[in-house]
Amino acid sequence: MDDVEAVPAIGDWSIAESISVWIEVVAIVVITVAVVAAFVTGARVLRTAGVRDAVEQVKQSVGRGLLLGLDLLIAADVIRTVTLEPTLQNVAALGLLVVVRTFLSWSLMVELHGRWPWQGAAGRRPVED
Numbered sequence: 001m002d003d004v005e006a007v008p009a010i011g012d013w014s015i016a017e018s019i020s021v022w023i024e025v026v027a028i029v030v031i032t033v034a035v036v037a038a039f040v041t042g043a044r045v046l047r048t049a050g051v052r053d054a055v056e057q058v059k060q061s062v063g064r065g066l067l068l069g070l071d072l073l074i075a076a077d078v079i080r081t082v083t084l085e086p087t088l089q090n091v092a093a094l095g096l097l098v099v100v101r102t103f104l105s106w107s108l109m110v111e112l113h114g115r116w117p118w119q120g121a122a123g124r125r126p127v128e129d
Contacts, residue, residue: 027072034065
């Protein structure tokens, strides 16, 4: 019986730490794939439509990947802070991280769509894929 690994209990917070680390890894992969895919797509657009369209396509693709990556990083931070060390200092640091990442997300939304996230779709620029 000593050879059998113990199954972690629901209250075992090492699971939460592992999950938050894996979410961060996924976020890094998402951002990396988005950047590589954006440059591949940009090179294709460059050959057919020119530099201006290629740059716009790269910005759109990278921006979408960054938005998803930032959302995943926020999720990992929330899991880590709430489950592992919910001290006032860590919660305050989480709050600051969420504010900074939210501002970055909003800035990316303005860059990608030409409007703030809370504005209607009427002011939206068409997105080319």
